[in-house]
Amino acid sequence: xxxxxxxxxxxxxFLDALREEYLxxxxxxxxxxxxVFDRLQAGEPxxxxxxxxxxxxxxxxxxxRETLFGIRGLKRPVLAPPPEQEPLAIFGLRSCDxxxxxxxxxxxxQRGFDDKTVTARxxxxxxxxxxxxxxxPDCFCVCCEGGPFLASGFDLQFTDLGxxxxxxxxxxxxxxxxxxxxxxxxxxxxxDRAKKRALVEQVDRTxxxxxxxxxxxxxxxxxxxxxxxxxxxxxDCQGCGGCCFVCPTCSCFTVTDAWxxxxxxxxxxxxxACLYEGFTREASAHNPRLVRAERLKRRFFHKMSCQYxxxxxxxxxxxxxxxxxxxxxxxxxxxxxxxxxxxCK
Amino acid sequence: xxxxxxxxxxxxxxxxxxxxxxxxxxxxxxADAVGWRKDYRPGxxxxxxxxxxxxxPFCLAQSPTRSDFIEVxxxxxxxxTNRLHTYQPGDIVGLRGPFGNxxxxxxxxxxxxxxxxxxxxxxxxxxxxxxxxxxxxxxxxVHVLYGARTPADRxxxxxxxxxxxxxxxxxxxxxxxxxxxxxGPVGVVTELxxxxxxxxxxTIAFTCGPPIMLRFVVRELRNLGLxxxxxxxxxxxxxxxxIGKCGHCCVGHQYVCTDGPVYNFEQxxxxxEHP
Numbered sequence: 001x002x003x004x005x006x007x008x009x010x011x012x013x014f015l016d017a018l019r020e021e022y023l024x025x026x027x028x029x030x031x032x033x034x035x036v037f038d039r040l041q042a043g044e045p046x047x048x049x050x051x052x053x054x055x056x057x058x059x060x061x062x063x064x065r066e067t068l069f070g071i072r073g074l075k076r077p078v079l080a081p082p083p084e085q086e087p088l089a090i091f092g093l094r095s096c097d098x099x100x101x102x103x104x105x106x107x108x109x110q111r112g113f114d115d116k117t118v119t120a121r122x123x124x125x126x127x128x129x130x131x132x133x134x135x136x137p138d139c140f141c142v143c144c145e146g147g148p149f150l151a152s153g154f155d156l157q158f159t160d161l162g163x164x165x166x167x168x169x170x171x172x173x174x175x176x177x178x179x180x181x182x183x184x185x186x187x188x189x190x191x192d193r194a195k196k197r198a199l200v201e202q203v204d205r206t207x208x209x210x211x212x213x214x215x216x217x218x219x220x221x222x223x224x225x226x227x228x229x230x231x232x233x234x235x236d237c238q239g240c241g242g243c244c245f246v247c248p249t250c251s252c253f254t255v256t257d258a259w260x261x262x263x264x265x266x267x268x269x270x271x272x273a274c275l276y277e278g279f280t281r282e283a284s285a286h287n288p289r290l291v292r293a294e295r296l297k298r299r300f301f302h303k304m305s306c307q308y309x310x311x312x313x314x315x316x317x318x319x320x321x322x323x324x325x326x327x328x329x330x331x332x333x334x335x336x337x338x339x340x341x342x343x344c345k
Numbered sequence: 346x347x348x349x350x351x352x353x354x355x356x357x358x359x360x361x362x363x364x365x366x367x368x369x370x371x372x373x374x375x376a377d378a379v380g381w382r383k384d385y386r387p388g389x390x391x392x393x394x395x396x397x398x399x400x401x402p403f404c405l406a407q408s409p410t411r412s413d414f415i416e417v418x419x420x421x422x423x424x425x426t427n428r429l430h431t432y433q434p435g436d437i438v439g440l441r442g443p444f445g446n447x448x449x450x451x452x453x454x455x456x457x458x459x460x461x462x463x464x465x466x467x468x469x470x471x472x473x474x475x476x477x478x479x480x481x482x483x484x485x486x487v488h489v490l491y492g493a494r495t496p497a498d499r500x501x502x503x504x505x506x507x508x509x510x511x512x513x514x515x516x517x518x519x520x521x522x523x524x525x526x527x528x529g530p531v532g533v534v535t536e537l538x539x540x541x542x543x544x545x546x547x548t549i550a551f552t553c554g555p556p557i558m559l560r561f562v563v564r565e566l567r568n569l570g571l572x573x574x575x576x577x578x579x580x581x582x583x584x585x586x587x588i589g590k591c592g593h594c595c596v597g598h599q600y601v602c603t604d605g606p607v608y609n610f611e612q613x614x615x616x617x618e619h620p
Binding site: 068069071074075076077079081107108110111112113114115116117223251252253254255256257259265267269272274279280281282283284286288289294297298301302305307308310311 | 398
């Protein structure tokens, strides 16, 4: 893989120039200090010192709510698609989130129905990842093939070497962006490469969790977890759906018609959560997943069963740790999977 | 083509509406603008939009070998169906589809067929029944058994009368509770199965109806010697997209909208959760 280097001081010049072709987003510190992916305007500072953004960047590709088409006249309708979106360039994607984007792209493109509302955005985006130096207490990407450094799944992978950034060029798209850049990219030296290698080894040792994901997956796939265990976990689960919304691979949605005056409406797609009671409730009021334990089981099965690996090529967790962070019932998927392996043989 | 066209339905005008029961109507939808008029298979479904309220899945109720319309039979239950029942001929709905797999009508060739329908579960079976009747020589004997709550709840009353007269199939029906005019049998539909003489090795059964009915029908069909793989049903799930994305209809790793909705009971038995 070709490797180049850019000084941190020149990075804004590079990102600014991308704005001619792309809507550029980067992690920025906002409000009380939260780091979020925000539209980058000229000269604005980029955040480098963050573990993970509170929300994954999936909302840039699969918004929490969006209009699928407009409707004028309800019984004699005229439908209007929304305007096309400019391609995105995202700097500072974490490895786990880039892995999740590839997962979403595969999911929305499969089954003979290519949902371009998502896939066209992912495919046209310039994905610039920022490898992780300092995993947080909830991070376990290292156990999920989700990071902290990637071998593929990015256009450009940046590694922070202090004053300089080492850049792995992953695709022709990434290569073109580097070539066109007014900023100065130079070939990486042997010393730069050695620094990165040392970093990869060092970061690997700083993870505070090691989860036995494969062991837990086996129990989930074979249905070896007793009902009492699900019920105990369900007692802690508040059914808030927070884990689904912060998850970079969760993709369930609902579709509703929102009224815009008497004779007009918009068909909207918005995020939904399998932990909600209404998620499977039919018009007849019949609900195949009436109790919370069933819904929790469902979520684990979807994320962590071998049956889904067969469909998706990998399991549905990239180890970003966000669901662990937000759960008010302390349901910690990485700890639970490890425990499942120990207790549910 | 816009990125969202996969969710944007084709428009279709209601050509005709027929009352089936006090709460159920069949809508005949103009197929000319839809582009797939007869190009679907029995067992498939459509996503039907009632604009301003939403979209819901409905089985295609007629065989592709018949009718110049797309037919859906709809009971008034939720918000979409309640609004649809206020629609008149000329009003326009949206259609996406056809979606899903289909009844194994190829595998059923040469076999004896038993159809067991309950109430509003008859429409999906009807698409296959009429398909089979139009290719009658491809199949062995055909039994159609239908159960409704009351005589007023029977759908396709004219067609049921034709089936009863026809020498192409054996049609028998029952109601849970009769009115004065009813002269047929009274009882649950499984009673009609009891004592039937079937050759299990050359028989396939298709059944659709409320979950409680299905349970007893399957038990009775097993008693007659049918293997689970020869007992076929079509699953109902809450569904939004119809194309394997929204996640609502999943049972285990199966997406009922794209992997189903038609399953045999061997497949259903192997699912990690009960549908």
